[in-house]
Amino acid sequence: MEINIKNNGIELIAADGFDLKNTFDCGQCFRWDEQPDGSYTGIAKGKRLRIYPTDKGLFLEGCAEDDFGSSWRDYFDLDTDYDAIKTELVELCPALKCAADSISGIRILRQEPWEALCSFIISQNNNIPRIKGIISRLCEGWGEKHDGYFGFPSADTLSRLSVEELAPLRAGFRARYIIDAARRVAGGEIALDDMYSMPIADCRRELMKIVGVGAKVAECTLLYGLHRLEAFPVDVWMKKALAQSFSGVTAEGLGRYAGIAQQYIFHYTRNISS
């Protein structure tokens, strides 16, 4: 990975394996927004960044060299070769080729586990614009304030709130789920940081102890918050697609990168039917 260090940011050279729209707007994250000029701005790990294409690659505006090394390089998963993963998946399952081509340059971000868990609790039976709105209010209401923006509130902070105090969030029936998750995580009953290496079946069972966390939210947390690429979130659309266009395709059959294949299939089936 070649980089150019400039005075106001860092340029990634030949970042053709990183498509901004397919990465930020695929439904895996909720704090990145496309701007009118085509750039994306987002907040992660308590830091803010603006990112846009250049003729040579991508420019990370406002990114200091040490922030790149300690945060963004990891967050964008820049040391993983997604093209090689795609090749492996298509060899394993040739039917995936069209689906993979429909979302080229997607990367699975290394989001923080608590933020992912909380975000996907909020996402249930909800639409993306409103999910983003709720998360935005959550951060502005209880997140740590930085220079003009807010970080994602910790489980510890949220664990001290009551459902009533969370009313301004307008999260509806999900408010008590958020509180339950925050209390179990803050209290140490659910050890998210252990889930990077625990057997995935154990992770699923632990996560589903939280009220409001079912199979789908658990898989999303594992895939997007813990970078467990073998996790395989399946919703009703996916079930239909798997039964029709991808019959016989299962998480077990797809192996260690099932979650990436899932993103191919999800995006592909959403596009052809809308």
Add this chain to the structure above:
DNA sequence: GCCCAGGTATAAA
């Protein structure tokens, strides 16, 4: 107004 959203808890069959 109406439909429905990257689901889940709960109660029935």
Add this chain to the structure above:
DNA sequence: TTTATACATGGG
């Protein structure tokens, strides 16, 4: 074990 329904809210 599988199938129906309510759930809070608001975007389109």
